[in-house]
Amino acid sequence: MRITLVGTGISQGIPVIGCSCAACTSADLRDKRLRTAAVLEKGNTRIALDIGPDFRQQMLRSGIHRLDALCITHEHSDHIAGLDDIRPFNWTLRGAMPLYAEPRVIEALTARFPYAFQPPERRYPGAPELEVHPLASPLTPFTIGDITLTPFRVLHGKLPILGFRADNLAYITDCSHLPDESKALLRELDVLVINALRHTPHPMHFTLGEALALIEELAPRRAYLTHLSHEMGPVDSFERTLPANVYVAQDGMQISC
Ligand SMILES: [Zn+2]
Numbered sequence: 211m212r213i214t215l216v217g218t219g220i221s222q223g224i225p226v227i228g229c230s231c232a233a234c235t236s237a238d239l240r241d242k243r244l245r246t247a248a249v250l251e252k253g254n255t256r257i258a259l260d261i262g263p264d265f266r267q268q269m270l271r272s273g274i275h276r277l278d279a280l281c282i283t284h285e286h287s288d289h290i291a292g293l294d295d296i297r298p299f300n301w302t303l304r305g306a307m308p309l310y311a312e313p314r315v316i317e318a319l320t321a322r323f324p325y326a327f328q329p330p331e332r333r334y335p336g337a338p339e340l341e342v343h344p345l346a347s348p349l350t351p352f353t354i355g356d357i358t359l360t361p362f363r364v365l366h367g368k369l370p371i372l373g374f375r376a377d378n379l380a381y382i383t384d385c386s387h388l389p390d391e392s393k394a395l396l397r398e399l400d401v402l403v404i405n406a407l408r409h410t411p412h413p414m415h416f417t418l419g420e421a422l423a424l425i426e427e428l429a430p431r432r433a434y435l436t437h438l439s440h441e442m443g444p445v446d447s448f449e450r451t452l453p454a455n456v457y458v459a460q461d462g463m464q465i466s467c
């Protein structure tokens with residue numbers, strides 16, 4: 211199993227337009243962050259986890275020319291705004307792109323991209339083609355090619371969203387609380403990718419301290435912090451304070467397990 215962290219930044223990306231803070235003006239390339247998303251890969255199968263506004267650039271930069279499915283954690287713009295850019299993948303797939311998401315998220319996508327959800331006879335030529343798979347309930351595994359995923363519940367403020375486990379790897383973004391039944395699924399992990407926004411509390415996202423506490427509780431072999439805000443400061447200012455098995459994610463990072 212391999213995961214590529216194609217984007218690791220907050221919803222505005224880093225640098226934030228017009229901001230002159232230490233992270234936004236850092237010359238360290240590790241402080242340049244596109245919006246958070248990832249690609250899972252095993253055998254002949256590749257799955258995008260979220261498709262934010264930087265999706266096109268991320269696919270070009272990572273040299274990813276073929277995808278077998280999209281799995282969406284939730285409907286916020288920084289996780290779905292790239293849907294129109296799946297069109298080249300319809301060519302490489304020679305057909306509709308399977309999309310897996312909760313029914314509420316599919317409704318939000320349909321409201322935002324109505325032309326992509328028309329029946330084939332009403333779709334205009336060149337519109338994105340999707341094959342929609344609603345995920346009715348968390349903790350029910352599903353298989354796409356060589357990858358079996360188990361979605362699990364994550365709370366993003368009051369919004370129930372999804373994380374995904376595949377083999378010994380789990381991917382969590384935009385979490386502020388992880389329910390006990392999800393924690394029970396996340397034992398014996400080799401790799402945990404988990405969001406950590408900044409040092410000070412936020413109603414919708416873990417702080418660095420909250421993310422580290424969860425890492426300690428779940429005890430994965432390695433953990434990687436993603437969805438970072440410029441308010442965290444430059445990587446260089448906090449990376450050395452982290453436990454030995456916790457790493458700061460950076461754009462383009464590939465992790466195998
Ligand atoms: Zn800034």
Ligand SMILES: [Zn+2]
Nearest residue numbers: 284286366384
């Ligand atoms: Zn969100």
Ligand SMILES: [Zn+2]
Nearest residue numbers: 221286288384
């Ligand atoms: Zn987000």
